[in-house]
Amino acid sequence: MNEKELKKYCSCVSEVVAKRLTLYLRCFIQLKEEGYDFVSSKELAERFNLNSDLIRKDFSYFGTFGKRGVGYNIDEIIEKIKTILGLKKVYNVAIAGAGNLGKALADYPKFNEGTFRIVAMFDNNARKVGRKYGVNNIPIFHVKELPEKVKELEVDIGIIAVPARAAQQVADSFVKAGVSGLMNFTPARIAVPSNVKTVCADFRAQLEMLAYYVSNLKKSE
Amino acid sequence: MNEKELKKYCSCVSEVVAKRLTLYLRCFIQLKEEGYDFVSSKELAERFNLNSDLIRKDFSYFGTFGKRGVGYNIDEIIEKIKTILGLKKVYNVAIAGAGNLGKALADYPKFNEGTFRIVAMFDNNARKVGRKYGVNNIPIFHVKELPEKVKELEVDIGIIAVPARAAQQVADSFVKAGVSGLMNFTPARIAVPSNVKTVCADFRAQLEMLAYYVSNLKKSE
DNA sequence: TAGATTGTTAATCGATTAACAATC
DNA sequence: TAGATTGTTAATCGATTAACAATC
Numbered sequence A, B: 001m002n003e004k005e006l007k008k009y010c011s012c013v014s015e016v017v018a019k020r021l022t023l024y025l026r027c028f029i030q031l032k033e034e035g036y037d038f039v040s041s042k043e044l045a046e047r048f049n050l051n052s053d054l055i056r057k058d059f060s061y062f063g064t065f066g067k068r069g070v071g072y073n074i075d076e077i078i079e080k081i082k083t084i085l086g087l088k089k090v091y092n093v094a095i096a097g098a099g100n101l102g103k104a105l106a107d108y109p110k111f112n113e114g115t116f117r118i119v120a121m122f123d124n125n126a127r128k129v130g131r132k133y134g135v136n137n138i139p140i141f142h143v144k145e146l147p148e149k150v151k152e153l154e155v156d157i158g159i160i161a162v163p164a165r166a167a168q169q170v171a172d173s174f175v176k177a178g179v180s181g182l183m184n185f186t187p188a189r190i191a192v193p194s195n196v197k198t199v200c201a202d203f204r205a206q207l208e209m210l211a212y213y214v215s216n217l218k219k220s221e
Numbered sequence C, D: 001t002a003g004a005t006t007g008t009t010a011a012t013c014g015a016t017t018a019a020c021a022a023t024c
Helices: A003-009 A015-033 A041-048 A052-060 A074-085 A100-107 A143-152 A164-176 A203-219 B003-009 B015-033 B041-048 B052-060 B074-085 B100-107 B143-152 B164-176 B203-219
Strands: A091-096 A116-123 A138-142 A157-160 A181-184 A197-200 B091-096 B116-123 B138-142 B157-160 B181-184 B197-200
Touching: A015 A041, A015 A052, A015 A074, A015 B203, A041 A052, A074 B203, A091 A100, A091 A143, A091 A164, A100 A116, A100 B100, A116 A143, A138 A143, A143 A164, A157 A164, A157 B203, A164 A181, A181 B203, A197 B203, A203 B015, A203 B074, A203 B157, A203 B181, A203 B197, B015 B041, B015 B052, B015 B074, B041 B052, B091 B100, B091 B143, B091 B164, B100 B116, B116 B143, B138 B143, B143 B164, B157 B164, B164 B181
Parallel strands: A091 A116, A091 A157, A116 A138, A157 A181, A181 A197, B091 B116, B091 B157, B116 B138, B157 B181, B181 B197
Antiparallel strands: none
């Protein structure tokens, strides 16, 4: 679904703003770990190479979070951003594909302190099916069981970590089974109905964009 | 480095355009695999949920690629886009971190038909160091050796797949050793000089953005 | 109170969309 | 030639930046 269609379904801020919010969250968490209690938009901007005007503007879409003359209480704003982004809930996540990538995702450290709970993995390799993966004992089911299990386990978000040729089929199964969001790690473009949000997490696309800049930087040396 | 600073160093198009170009490339490749020879911007847009005006506008920054009344020759435009994105060269890539993620990346199918050549992995686990990983026999060196090996192997792009707390240090080593681009898989914000381009590939940030839309979609049900 | 920083409005800038002449 | 689609210019829209009154 594109951004315009999305607006029919939710009164969300634009994708750039949402992306920056996740970024700000990372920065505030990092500062908290370093022992800070308060930070101004100016300090935040200088530290992380951001724009202080934009930081304040972005927050202003959601209310007033700072203290004039002082800045932002870090603990407080972390909670506020989490609330805005919907990170105070728990999301059930299922991973299609129990290869290297699927496993790396399943092992991903804590996956945001319990916000995202990986409840199932799917694969079509008979040797993997029926086993449990990793420290969290995530059950691996056959891909055939995906529709049934996704419903049963009330999965909210599906992760597509299968070969590209199977991506659309897996996406269709996830959608049919009622997920609201998909994270697609394959290079394939997948089509979904407009009430499902997808994010593209294809490494290759990102690496190619990097190549564009690297090749142009080198030219100007 | 932010987009404004970048412009000092290269006459690149904006990040949104570069990103869309990688996207178009994927679409054209997919159509080629399906046996198509020609496609119009309109067909492309309908098929992949894009905007045909924008497709033509994006191409126009780089020249004229289509045939009026007909559309685009798919083989031809694939080559053109690859040239624009700098994908006709070979980039030496090194991966810091030989955990699940590092391995998944090293195994990533063909990594764009030889455009990106993974020449080394680095880890600080003594049991991994000295071994070769995977079908491509990628040597695993100790992180201490990173600066030396990166220079020796003429690495262009560094991938950061280590724990977040080590990200900045690894980035510094890569930069010092002369890489032009960094792909950062950790949630840590890394600071680099303005002649190095970084892309953020943190899963968590993407998943959080997805959560924002999912939680808002659900509300309006 | 004086200094600092927020929240917000107005001004600017850039990106997308609309429209159409050029031409295959 | 007629129909189709490009490449490009002009119009619109949205996002960022600048500026400053409000207030801690």
